[in-house]
Amino acid sequence: MRLRHLILSLLLALPLLAWAADGTATITADAPYVRQPPPSARAAGAFMTLRNTGQTALRLVAASTPAAGTAELHTHHEEDGMMKMRRVEAIDIPAGGEAVLRPGGLHVMLIDLHAPLAEGDSVPLTLHFDGGASLRVDAPVRRQIPTADHAPRH
Amino acid sequence: MNRREWGRRLLGAALLAYTALAQATETPVWALDEPMPLRARYLLVGPDGGAVSDEDFRGRFQLITFGYTFCPDICPTTLLDMAEALRQLDGLPVQGLFVTVDPQRDTREVLKTYTAYFDPRILGLGGSPELVARAAANFRVRYARVETGPDPENYAVDHAAGLYLLDKDGLFLRKFAYGTPPAQIAAEIRAYASGE
Known part of the structure; x- marks a missing residue:
């Protein structure tokens, strides 16, 4: 009984891995973080690089978190001189490739935050992939730094 | 001045006003290919x-x-x-x-x-x-x-x-x-x- 608990908690403690049917880890979330929102903000963006080391393409189709009422997959693009934020149905991660979620582009939008997020907090996220696989990610809350010189323009 | 002359004068004045108006709208203060300067009031x-x-x-x-x-x-x-x-x-x-x-x-x-x-x-x-x-x-x-x-x-x-x-x-x-x-x-x- 104890051993089973131990194994179970060990499994839960390996949050960064999703497992393919053959038992090999195929996706990782590198450098995840949640951008610290100002105190009065109801929403925050989560960013990371999703790497697919497997042989088959993966689709991120949903995200969930106990820290907010809703988590949606969003992207930004500029059109007609306006910055537009839109919900996307899925984020594709090609086999052997990656999807970069970064400011100004793709992100997981956390809506209706239950509590203000402080720097150093960790936000548990569960990423759900097409086909039923999921990935637990602990995204630390980081204060954003200003745009650096020679930063790429979006 | 008879009625007909009044009418002519009125027509002339109207034409003159119309031409002036047309000129005013056809001659913008800013060239058309230049963006109008921003009126930064709020x-x-x-x-x-x-x-x-x-x-x-x-x-x-x-x-x-x-x-x-x-x-x-x-x-x-x-x-x-x-x-x-x-x-x-x-x-x-x-x-x-x-x-x-x-x-x-x-x-x-x-x-x-x-x-x-x-x-x-x-x-x-x-x-x-x-x-x-x-x-x-x-x-x-x-x-x-x-x-x-x-x-x-x-x-x-x-x-x-x-x-x-x-x-x-x-x-x-x-x-x-x-x-x-x-x-x-x-x-x-x-x-x-x-x-x-």
Whole structure:
């Protein structure tokens, strides 16, 4: 009984891995973080690089978190001189490739935050992939730094 | 003068007026291929509930951006860059302003907390949807409410990003595109200030 608990908690403690049917880890979330929102903000963006080391393409189709009422997959693009934020149905991660979620582009939008997020907090996220696989990610809350010189323009 | 002559004179006057009018509309003050200069006027409501207009900051440069606090990415980046530019320009009279394009959700309290997080010197301006619409139109800032998810309360607002710089007389100097490094913004404002 104890051993089973131990194994179970060990499994839960390996949050960064999703497992393919053959038992090999195929996706990782590198450098995840949640951008610290100002105190009065109801929403925050989560960013990371999703790497697919497997042989088959993966689709991120949903995200969930106990820290907010809703988590949606969003992207930004500029059109007609306006910055537009839109919900996307899925984020594709090609086999052997990656999807970069970064400011100004793709992100997981956390809506209706239950509590203000402080720097150093960790936000548990569960990423759900097409086909039923999921990935637990602990995204630390980081204060954003200003745009650096020679930063790429979006 | 008989009736017919009156009629002729009236017709002549009407024709003359029509021609003048046509000429007036056909001869724009600004060449058509040049964008009209921005009329950087606004009358909004400030953090204390009082009216705030562009005339309140005569003698100071104004660095203005439009956005909304629900915006998780573009607006915080812009305000962070504005705060950093203000920090680098410490000592120069520059007023940072954040104008909400979402006055329904961005109440004075929300705006106050929001702007203070970036820099307590930045003022958040809002007001009635009509006042905001007029200010945005003057800056030729377009915005549109868009529902992104199932909850209509969690709408997004498409909007023009970037920073607008006004001189000490409230005249529009230039726009900085979204993503312009704060060091560059600060350097240009410093150059304007020294070139006065």
